[in-house]
Amino acid sequence: SLQPGHFQAVHHPLKLRRRPLGSRTLGKWVDETEIVKVLEGPLRPDGYLLVPIVGGSGTGKSHLVRWVYERVQGRDNWEVRYLAKNRTSIRRVIEIVIEGLEGPAIEKAREALLRAPAQSESEEILAERLLDELALITSEESVGETDITDRRAAQMAAKLRRQLPDVLRDPVVRRRLTAEGAVIPRLVGLAVRGRSDGDGLDDDAMSVVDDDLPLEFEQLGEVSKQAKTLLGQMASNLTIRSSAVKLINAALPSAVKRVFVSSQVDLIEVFREVRRELLAAGRDLVLFIEDLTVLHGVEREFLDAIVEPARSPDGNLCGLRLLFAVTEGHFDGLDTVRTRCDDAYWLGSSYGPGGVGEEEAISFLGRYLNASRHDPEDVANWWSNRQSESWMQNACHACDYQVECHETFGSSEEGYGLYPFNPAAVNRFVASLSVERFDPRVVVREMINRFLTVASSDFSRGGFPSDELVGPFDERSEPLDPMVQAGLKSRRPGDFAQVVNLMRYWSDQSGAVGDEILGAFGIRALDEFDASPRTRSVAMRKTASRGPSGQLAGQEAGVGVDDETIESRLRSPWAAIFDELNGWVGNRRGLSAAATNHLKKLVHKSVTDNLDYSALPVNLGESFNEQNRFDLRRHVFIAGSVTDQVRGDPMVSIE
Numbered sequence: 328s329l330q331p332g333h334f335q336a337v338h339h340p341l342k343l344r345r346r347p348l349g350s351r352t353l354g355k356w357v358d359e360t361e362i363v364k365v366l367e368g369p370l371r372p373d374g375y376l377l378v379p380i381v382g383g384s385g386t387g388k389s390h391l392v393r394w395v396y397e398r399v400q401g402r403d404n405w406e407v408r409y410l411a412k413n414r415t416s417i418r419r420v421i422e423i424v425i426e427g428l429e430g431p432a433i434e435k436a437r438e439a440l441l442r443a444p445a446q447s448e449s450e451e452i453l454a455e456r457l458l459d460e461l462a463l464i465t466s467e468e469s470v471g472e473t474d475i476t477d478r479r480a481a482q483m484a485a486k487l488r489r490q491l492p493d494v495l496r497d498p499v500v501r502r503r504l505t506a507e508g509a510v511i512p513r514l515v516g517l518a519v520r521g522r523s524d525g526d527g528l529d530d531d532a533m534s535v536v537d538d539d540l541p542l543e544f545e546q547l548g549e550v551s552k553q554a555k556t557l558l559g560q561m562a563s564n565l566t567i568r569s570s571a572v573k574l575i576n577a578a579l580p581s582a583v584k585r586v587f588v589s590s591q592v593d594l595i596e597v598f599r600e601v602r603r604e605l606l607a608a609g610r611d612l613v614l615f616i617e618d619l620t621v622l623h624g625v626e627r628e629f630l631d632a633i634v635e636p637a638r639s640p641d642g643n644l645c646g647l648r649l650l651f652a653v654t655e656g657h658f659d660g661l662d663t664v665r666t667r668c669d670d671a672y673w674l675g676s677s678y679g680p681g682g683v684g685e686e687e688a689i690s691f692l693g694r695y696l697n698a699s700r701h702d703p704e705d706v707a708n709w710w711s712n713r714q715s716e717s718w719m720q721n722a723c724h725a726c727d728y729q730v731e732c733h734e735t736f737g738s739s740e741e742g743y744g745l746y747p748f749n750p751a752a753v754n755r756f757v758a759s760l761s762v763e764r765f766d767p768r769v770v771v772r773e774m775i776n777r778f779l780t781v782a783s784s785d786f787s788r789g790g791f792p793s794d795e796l797v798g799p800f801d802e803r804s805e806p807l808d809p810m811v812q813a814g815l816k817s818r819r820p821g822d823f824a825q826v827v828n829l830m831r832y833w834s835d836q837s838g839a840v841g842d843e844i845l846g847a848f849g850i851r852a853l854d855e856f857d858a859s860p861r862t863r864s865v866a867m868r869k870t871a872s873r874g875p876s877g878q879l880a881g882q883e884a885g886v887g888v889d890d891e892t893i894e895s896r897l898r899s900p901w902a903a904i905f906d907e908l909n910g911w912v913g914n915r916r917g918l919s920a921a922a923t924n925h926l927k928k929l930v931h932k933s934v935t936d937n938l939d940y941s942a943l944p945v946n947l948g949e950s951f952n953e954q955n956r957f958d959l960r961r962h963v964f965i966a967g968s969v970t971d972q973v974r975g976d977p978m979v980s981i982e
Contacts, residue, residue: 336701413523458511791848
């Protein structure tokens with residue numbers, strides 16, 4: 328993770344909405360500083376304050392938790408504990424909470440952690456232990472049955488208690504579940520080492536899902552008779568499969584705790600002692616949790632512990648403040664926790680109007696670009712010796728080309744130069760990455776980490792911007808007109824790819840790329856025949872004059888006066904399919920399954936209609952269709968599609 332100085336240098340305040348957990352209203356737009364004020368504010372009457380930050384993977388939840396943490400340092404009456412998302416095992420969670428504190432339950436927890444199997448055994452042995460515990464716990468009547476009132480559900484639970492342990496103990500099933508990349512090694516790794524940067528895991532990674540189980544026909548051949556019976560039923564019956572997965576996940580926290588922590592650790596009593604000791608010292612316990620997934624295995628017990636009132640007949644406890652990141656829907660079914668939370672702060676705005684705008688995206692990217700231009704040691708020193716909020720220096724101020732560079736490529740609101748991007752490129756690249764929402768993690772990964780690395784290689788060999796560089800943005804970006812591409816390829820074969828990529832991403836609204844941008848990248852200027860038809864049309868019309876007949880000059884040269892395009896005359900879904908075909912030309916991009924299917928249907932209908940209704944109709948009768956003599960799947964083939972097709976011996980092949 329980033330050091331404090333670098334973290335602050337790239338931090339950009341993203342848009343937040345405040346609303347209660349479970350609410351379907353949009354909520355109110357707020358600034359991130361409000362979270363600091365809320366966390367520092369009064370506690371609830373019960374003596375605690377729970378503040379959730381909610382959003383999907385990559386929206387910046389953990390980043391925001393850390394930013395607030397950095398802002399509230401140095402308070403004498405706060406005992407702060409920080410649980411990072413990455414490299415925080417279950418064992419480490421408990422160690423952080425009890426660090427520097429004493430008491431019978433705390434000492435017992437320390438001793439139990441030292442004796443836990445995870446302290447001395449290999450991950451392979453721990454995987455076997457975890458399966459053993461799951462088999463044992465799933466056979467117990469109390470697991471997952473607290474809410475069962477339906478007779479059929481009770482019968483299903485009883486059936487699974489009898490049969491599921493045999494499945495979990497079967498040698499063949501165990502080999503499948505403990506194979507490299509399978510669910511059990513994943514769960515063991517999370518419990519032992521915690522999350523890691525870029526692991527791509529979400530809430531599902533902390534549980535077992537249907538796909539984790541060996542339910543394919545070829546996987547059932549060698550299993551025992553008892554296991555095969557239940558696995559076969561699970562494969563064919565969704566109700567049985569869902570009930571089995573639910574029972575395994577209900578048993579998983581207890582199994583994980585027994586193997587990696589110890590069943591001897593009473594987390595509720597540990598928290599009571601921690602809070603009693605801090606009450607005596609006149610301090611509040613303040614917890615920052617980057618992601619609740621770090622509590623995998625002890626989450627329910629942890630949540631039960633933190634919502635204990637500070638005042639009770641059993642004794643008083645210190646105040647507790649908790650700021651944590653969580654995915655939407657995580658507390659579904661946990662009303663006791665959800666109803667005790669204060670308003671949540673939601674991340675995950677769309678890109679465009681009503682969400683993260685173009686200028687905000689430019690500002691976000693500009694901070695990363697500026698930080699990347701400085702020596703890391705300088706950034707760390709500036710942060711350590713800061714005297715004000717304006718501590719970060721602008722690398723552009725020391726650049727001899729600042730004026731020309733900013734005029735050519737633009738700058739952010741903070742004055743950070745955008746080179747090698749320009750505003751148009753930032754907008755198009757970010758838009759292509761923002762399918763469902765603006766995703767800070769993806770933007771940084773693709774437009775900073777990967778982009779600058781590949782761009783450096785491109786510049787060294789005079790090939791910026793290469794197809795490799797813009798590849799991740801290609802599928803969801805507007806293609807260049809095929810006719811323009813064909814003309815460029817014949818006239819400029821040497822820099823064809825560079826020019827096409829610049830025109831797709833760096834061009835202005837008219838489709839033009841400035842000579843200054845081209846020159847900065849070592850590319851000669853475009854002539855009027857290199858530009859897009861729209862660019863040439865607009866440019867020529869501006870200089871055209873009316874003749875005696877009122878005709879536009881230049882019209883005889885083939886320049887139309889109507890801007891209407893083929894796409895504009897097509898209805899859904901054909902406009903989108905035509906757009907796809909522009910990228911499909913020249914094998915630049917595979918044709919989607921939907922477009923392939925629509926086109927094959929169109930071809931099939933055109934052929935059959937022509938047989939029946941053409942000027943010289945060929946009436947083949949009903950048997951022609953009934954016998955599938957001209958079959959849509961077998962006899963029409965489109966090359967360059969992403970979907971599998973029956974090639975066979977097609978009657979119509981489109982390439």
